[in-house]
Amino acid sequence: MRRYFLPSVALLSLAxxxxxxxxxxxxxKERFYGDxxxxxxxxxxxxxxxxxxxxxxxHKGKVILxxxxxxNCPDICPITLGMLGEVLDxxxxxxxxxxxxxxxxxxxTVAKLGEYIPFFHDHIVGLTGSQREIKRVNDACGTxxxxxxxxxxxxxxxxxxxxxxxxxxxxxxxxxxxxDKLDPKRIAEDVKSLLL
Amino acid sequence: xxxKKTLLALLILFLTxxxxxxxxxxxxxxxxxxxxxxxxxxxxxYMVMENLTASAEELVRVSCSCSSEASLxxxxxxxxxxxxxxxxxIEIPPGASLALAPGxxxxxxxxxxxxxxxxxxxxxxxxxxxxxxxxxSVLGPQDAKKRESHHH
Numbered sequence: 378m379r380r381y382f383l384p385s386v387a388l389l390s391l392a393x394x395x396x397x398x399x400x401x402x403x404x405x406k407e408r409f410y411g412d413x414x415x416x417x418x419x420x421x422x423x424x425x426x427x428x429x430x431x432x433x434x435x436h437k438g439k440v441i442l443x444x445x446x447x448x449n450c451p452d453i454c455p456i457t458l459g460m461l462g463e464v465l466d467x468x469x470x471x472x473x474x475x476x477x478x479x480x481x482x483x484x485x486t487v488a489k490l491g492e493y494i495p496f497f498h499d500h501i502v503g504l505t506g507s508q509r510e511i512k513r514v515n516d517a518c519g520t521x522x523x524x525x526x527x528x529x530x531x532x533x534x535x536x537x538x539x540x541x542x543x544x545x546x547x548x549x550x551x552x553x554x555x556x557d558k559l560d561p562k563r564i565a566e567d568v569k570s571l572l573l
Numbered sequence: 574x575x576x577k578k579t580l581l582a583l584l585i586l587f588l589t590x591x592x593x594x595x596x597x598x599x600x601x602x603x604x605x606x607x608x609x610x611x612x613x614x615x616x617x618x619y620m621v622m623e624n625l626t627a628s629a630e631e632l633v634r635v636s637c638s639c640s641s642e643a644s645l646x647x648x649x650x651x652x653x654x655x656x657x658x659x660x661x662x663i664e665i666p667p668g669a670s671l672a673l674a675p676g677x678x679x680x681x682x683x684x685x686x687x688x689x690x691x692x693x694x695x696x697x698x699x700x701x702x703x704x705x706x707x708x709x710s711v712l713g714p715q716d717a718k719k720r721e722s723h724h725h
Contacts, residue, residue, distance in 0.1 A: 411616055448610070451617040451682070452648050453655055455607060456675050456721055458716045492612035525656050532683070536656035555677070556650065 409570075411543055411552030418548035419517045420512055423478065426503035433548065440455065440474045440568050441544040445515070445537040447481035448493045452554075453539055455497070459539070459541035461464040462498030463561035467567050468534060474548075475501045478514055480522035480537045482506060518542050545571055584600045592645050593635070599665070604709035606639060606693050607717055618627045618643070618680040619673045619710060624665040631700035639693035639711070641684030648676050657681070658686070662700065675721050712716055 380416035395536055419573040420434045433441070442461060446454035454477075459473040477494060479485035484506045485493075490503035506513075541559065551571070554564060590720060604620035624630050635643045645660045663678055665671045673679050681696070689711055697705045712720065 405695045448613050449615050451607070452610075452657065452675060452679050453647070453716070455610065459718050459721070462714070463718065489612055493610045494611050501669040515704070521654065523654075525658075536651065536654040537656040538653060539650065556655070 383448055390471045396401065397554075401466070408456060409567050410553045410560070411567055414542070414550055414553035416445070416517065416519075416550035419513075419555060420548070421514050421517075423504040423506035423514075424487055426494045426505075428486060428491075431502065431504055431556070433525045433544070436474060437548050438546050439474050440546060440571050442564070443477060443478060443514070443518070443542045444540070445478050445518075445520070446479050446533050447479050447534075447537070448485050448489055449481065449535065457541065457559065458494075458497040458501060458560050460559050461501060462542045464565045464568065465498055465500050467561060467565035468572075469570075470572060472572055473568050476504055477501055478504045478511060480515075480535045482508060482511060491559055518553075542569075543567065543571075580674040582677070591616045596614055598703060599630055599697075600706060601697070603720070604707045605720060606682065606689070606709045606715075608697075608711050608713045609687075609689065611687060614685045615681065615683050616685060617646075617675075618682055618693075619675065620695075620707070620709070621670055621672045621674075622665055623670045624667055624696075627636070627667050628701075629667055630665050632665070632697055633661070633700050635680045636696045636698075637680070637682050637693050637709075638695075639685055639689040640682035643644060643680050643682050643695075646679070646681040647678050649715075664679045688715055 420432060421434045422430065422482045442464065444457050444461065446457065458477060465473065465475055480491065485505050487505060490505055494501050494503035518538065522535055522537040524533050525536050526533050539556040540553040542550060545551040552567060600623045602621040602623070604618065606618045607616045609616040624631070632645065635645065637643050645658045647660050647664055648655060648657050663671065693709050694713055695709050697709050703709055
């Protein structure tokens with residue numbers, strides 16, 4: 378009996394250590410639904426769809442969900458906006474903001490966004506501004522946009538990132554949701570855990 | 574004599590489904606048009622097409638009662654950026670189903686009025702010359718979400 382005692386204790390403690398390490402690695406890896414996308418804090422200044430100045434640095438302490446698009450986009454932008462509206466409805470907290478930044482400031486004026494945005498949700502903020510400032514936000518997200526003339530001679534679409542980016546309460550880029558990770562319920566869980 | 578008539582009747586009975594099937598060569602399910610947000614004149618139409626014929630069919634043209642123009646488009650990702658490209662036609666292999674769905678193939682509708690109403694008529698034209706008319710529901714954001722949730 379005694380000769381089994383030591384090996385048993387050793388094996389058991391090894392199992393415990395392994396479980397703790399495994400558990401730790403696992404929870405760290407699966408803490409968020411979104412992909413880890415850590416970038417330092419940055420700032421931008423744009424105009425919202427009610428014609429007010431919007432600076433990112435004025436919204437510290439909030440969780441911000443940001444996406445790019447344009448109002449003439451028939452397929453993907455309305456889907457993402459509908460999804461963001463759902464996240465806002467699930468979280469129901471003033472400390473979360475959903476931003477739609479146009480990549481087509483030539484056509485998407487403040488007035489145009491003012492008509493378009495409230496169709497999806499009362500609390501989504503539509504933003505427009507100079508090409509320089511819009512490019513700065515794209516750069517911070519590591520993405521780009523460009524005009525594509527493939528639709529017709531006098532019309533164009535603007536290719537852009539379909540992802541949603543999450544900026545944490547400290548103003549730093551934290552998570553990225555690629556186009557196959559746009560489940561509103563699970564994004565809402567990430568937002569809630571960051572607001573705690 | 575009676576046996577002959579019965580035989581003929583039975584023959585007709587068995588052949589009828591063949592004719593009925595022949596009439597509907599492509600079945601179109603759940604056609605819908607995304608309600609265009611205020612101030613915009615573009616949107617998209619979606620549906621599922623099932624090819625019940627023995628040969629491939631190709632959708633070449635669509636027109637809609639709600640828009641001045643309609644074209645076939647594919648949303649695709651290029652270097653991490655999402656864009657749309659015009660396609661000349663969409664092929665449906667024999668016996669197969671093809672979905673025009675959010676984030677993939679769709680009919681892009683341009684030149685819409687501000688309020689397109691609750692329904693729209695889509696006319697589909699195939700390479701073989703076949704034409705099909707379908708009535709599509711116009712769905713606002715809430716109802717569109719229910720249809721889209723299958724594709725997420």
